Amino acid sequence: MSKDVILDVRNLKVDIPVSAGMLHPVRGISFSVARGETLCIVGESGCGKSLTSLALMGLLPKTATRTADKLDFLGQDIRDLKERQMAALRGVNMAMIFQEPMTSLNPAYTIGNQLIEVYRRHIDPGKAEARERAIFLLEKVGISAAASRLSQYPHQLSGGLRQRVMIAMALMCGPDVIIADEPTTALDVTIQAQILHLLADLQKEFQMGMILITHDLGIVARVADKVQVMYAGSTVEEGPCQAVFDSPLHPYTSGLLRCIPVPGKTQRGSRLGSVPGIVPNLVGDLHGCMFRNRCDHAEAACEALAGDATQLSDGHAFTCRMTPDEAAQAARQTAREVA
Amino acid sequence: MTAALETVDVSCVFQVNQGFMKGSKPLRAVNGVSLKIPKGQVVGLVGESGCGKSTMASILLGLQEPTSGEVLYSGESAGSFDGKDIARRIQPIFQDPYSSLNPTKSIHSIVSLPLRIHNVGDPADWDRKVYDILDLVGLPRRVAQSYPSQLSGGQRQRVAIARALIMRPEVVICDEPTSALDVSVQSQILNLLQDLRQELGLTYLLISHNLAVVEHMADRVAVMYLGRIVEEADADTLFRDPRHPYTKALLGSVLTPDPSLGVPDTHLGTVFPNPIDPPLGCSFHPRCSACMDICSAQTPMPVTEGDHMTECHLYAPQEAVAV
Numbered sequence: 001m002s003k004d005v006i007l008d009v010r011n012l013k014v015d016i017p018v019s020a021g022m023l024h025p026v027r028g029i030s031f032s033v034a035r036g037e038t039l040c041i042v043g044e045s046g047c048g049k050s051l052t053s054l055a056l057m058g059l060l061p062k063t064a065t066r067t068a069d070k071l072d073f074l075g076q077d078i079r080d081l082k083e084r085q086m087a088a089l090r091g092v093n094m095a096m097i098f099q100e101p102m103t104s105l106n107p108a109y110t111i112g113n114q115l116i117e118v119y120r121r122h123i124d125p126g127k128a129e130a131r132e133r134a135i136f137l138l139e140k141v142g143i144s145a146a147a148s149r150l151s152q153y154p155h156q157l158s159g160g161l162r163q164r165v166m167i168a169m170a171l172m173c174g175p176d177v178i179i180a181d182e183p184t185t186a187l188d189v190t191i192q193a194q195i196l197h198l199l200a201d202l203q204k205e206f207q208m209g210m211i212l213i214t215h216d217l218g219i220v221a222r223v224a225d226k227v228q229v230m231y232a233g234s235t236v237e238e239g240p241c242q243a244v245f246d247s248p249l250h251p252y253t254s255g256l257l258r259c260i261p262v263p264g265k266t267q268r269g270s271r272l273g274s275v276p277g278i279v280p281n282l283v284g285d286l287h288g289c290m291f292r293n294r295c296d297h298a299e300a301a302c303e304a305l306a307g308d309a310t311q312l313s314d315g316h317a318f319t320c321r322m323t324p325d326e327a328a329q330a331a332r333q334t335a336r337e338v339a
Numbered sequence: 340m341t342a343a344l345e346t347v348d349v350s351c352v353f354q355v356n357q358g359f360m361k362g363s364k365p366l367r368a369v370n371g372v373s374l375k376i377p378k379g380q381v382v383g384l385v386g387e388s389g390c391g392k393s394t395m396a397s398i399l400l401g402l403q404e405p406t407s408g409e410v411l412y413s414g415e416s417a418g419s420f421d422g423k424d425i426a427r428r429i430q431p432i433f434q435d436p437y438s439s440l441n442p443t444k445s446i447h448s449i450v451s452l453p454l455r456i457h458n459v460g461d462p463a464d465w466d467r468k469v470y471d472i473l474d475l476v477g478l479p480r481r482v483a484q485s486y487p488s489q490l491s492g493g494q495r496q497r498v499a500i501a502r503a504l505i506m507r508p509e510v511v512i513c514d515e516p517t518s519a520l521d522v523s524v525q526s527q528i529l530n531l532l533q534d535l536r537q538e539l540g541l542t543y544l545l546i547s548h549n550l551a552v553v554e555h556m557a558d559r560v561a562v563m564y565l566g567r568i569v570e571e572a573d574a575d576t577l578f579r580d581p582r583h584p585y586t587k588a589l590l591g592s593v594l595t596p597d598p599s600l601g602v603p604d605t606h607l608g609t610v611f612p613n614p615i616d617p618p619l620g621c622s623f624h625p626r627c628s629a630c631m632d633i634c635s636a637q638t639p640m641p642v643t644e645g646d647h648m649t650e651c652h653l654y655a656p657q658e659a660v661a662v
Contacts, residue, residue, distance in 0.1 A: 044521040044522070045521055188548055189594075190588060190589065190592045190605050190607050192592065193591075193603050193604070193605050194605065194607070196594075197602045200602055216594070218551075218593070218595055221598040222594050222598070222601060223602060241598045257596060258526075259522045260525075260526070260551065261552060263551055263555075266555060268575075269556070272526035273526060278491055
């Protein structure tokens with residue numbers, strides 16, 4: 001590998017026993033993230049995006065089991081690490097930003113307290129140095145009067161500011177990879193643009209790898225280097241951002257792209273495309289293509305066969321029984337139907 | 340033509356407690372808003388959180404008494420209606436279908452509640468009405484016996500729409516109807532709202548911060564900032580030729596799925612002003628990229644050109660600036 005890969009995941013699976021049987025929310029997904037690279041994982045709710053990130057962080061619920069053929073982080077196999085060793089990695093080498101800045105900060109402690117705690121626990125117990133780093137990072141994420149903010153409580157800050165504090169907290173120990181799970185979903189559009197701008201800048205500056213989990217294709221298009229489209233726990237399409245958006249091949253990807261109104265392109269008041277049906281139940285034995293019940297191009301063959309990933313040049317791949325030419329034609333056809 | 344719903348110079352002021360022994364200060368959530376919602380049209384109301392959109396919705400629904408100004412339903416003053424009359428004309432659809440449906444009631448009970456409250460028609464007919472409306476919003480009849488927790492987000496939002504429409508209101512106020520939903524479900528709900536509008540001749544007030552959705556649905560758009568409508572025009576004009584710097588910034592922050600463009604820089608700054616202590620002059624001036632001297636001193640007056648209203652000093656007539 002030419003690039004400096006920091007996280008390499010092969011065939012990651014998560015299984016959770018539920019009363020009806022075994023739930024398979026993540027069913028064998030693979031990806032890698034290099035330094036300075038942004039990977040976007042996109043999909044509907046319930047497709048396993050968030051569990052994937054929790055599996056990486058080792059934060060799955062106790063009943064869940066995680067298996068993988070490979071789970072290398074900074075060249076180290078982290079599959080069998082003890083909780084104590086995992087805790088040493090978390091926060092220092094890999095950090096996470098959650099969706100809800102309202103609920104992920106502790107309301108009973110000041111911002112400063114929460115920022116400094118991470119650093120003192122992992123890096124250096126000295127208070128002064130931690131405080132200096134907290135002020136430095138708060139200024140980096142665009143918070144004015146940083147020193148006086150340290151003594152404020154989360155409720156005194158707006159949503160956008162809280163999310164900035166969360167980002168500063170994730171950066172406290174200088175992580176190598178940052179996992180952002182829907183970081184802007186709870187925010188206004190104007191603030192969303194600012195936060196994404198900020199994340200992209202910081203990522204370049206500190207040369208971090210970033211995994212951004214979102215359901216918003218607009219965000220994906222603007223920030224991603226690589227895209228991974230998930231459906232029902234597995235990857236249906238992946239590739240460089242430009243390739244996936246220019247020529248989506250899997251019927252699910254092209255379906256999603258047809259769902260969103262695009263100012264200036266979609267005719268006002270026209271019918272939007274839709275992906276009919278709902279996400280399948282992932283309990284028990286699963287076989288065949290999971291998208292077949294919602295797919296316009298499903299055939300009898302889809303029942304039995306999941307189809308292997310078809311690799312195109314430049315890393316673009318999709319998992320479908322159709323050949324790339326058939327898939328491209330199918331995507332064009334549905335695009336015409338909507339228009 | 341009289342508008343289905345109209346507000347005339349409506350203001351809503353809340354007294355906000357400043358803490359023990361510190362008294363209270365007024366918060367102008369809505370500050371002199373005049374908005375017309377013509378019959379059969381979709382009016383979009385956009386703005387950031389805290390700008391007063393939802394207070395406007397409460398006032399229009401008759402849930403919040405405006406401090407001053409008047410709400411007109413089909414040209415008649417709100418004073419001549421009681422709550423039930425207003426509820427028959429105007430119904431809301433809320434953002435979060437997970438919290439807007441009572442989890443302990445069956446779908447049948449939720450959808451038929453308006454019928455029971457208004458006690459219209461023959462109770463023997465109510466079952467048929469419920470099934471008719473479920474057909475209309477595209478839900479299978481068997482969900483009538485289900486409970487909200489057994490339905491998906493999209494199905495729940497359809498239930499909320501069914502409940503809003505069962506009394507055949509004139510106006511439906513959609514407060515962020517799709518922002519809690521997945522994209523594939525969002526498009527289904529938007530399509531449904533379009534179909535229902537044509538079928539039933541509905542009038543919508545669409546409150547949203549997703550400008551792509553507003554552009555797709557609305558005939559007219561009003562942009563709200565800190566309790567004021569700062570720009571209003573028909574949708575074509577507003578999206579083709581936005582005039583107020585705030586509208587431009589909002590439009591600039593829409594993320595279209597175009598990988599050749601990066602993340603836009605809106606230059607808006609982080610700080611949404613404190614509505615208890617709004618900036619002097621134009622309330623947008625601390626965040627405005629085109630701020631002039633006059634902006635911090637003088638409140639801009641609405642300037643109307645055709646039916647494109649802008650409240651910004653940039654577009655003030657020359658003689659007014661000279662004074």
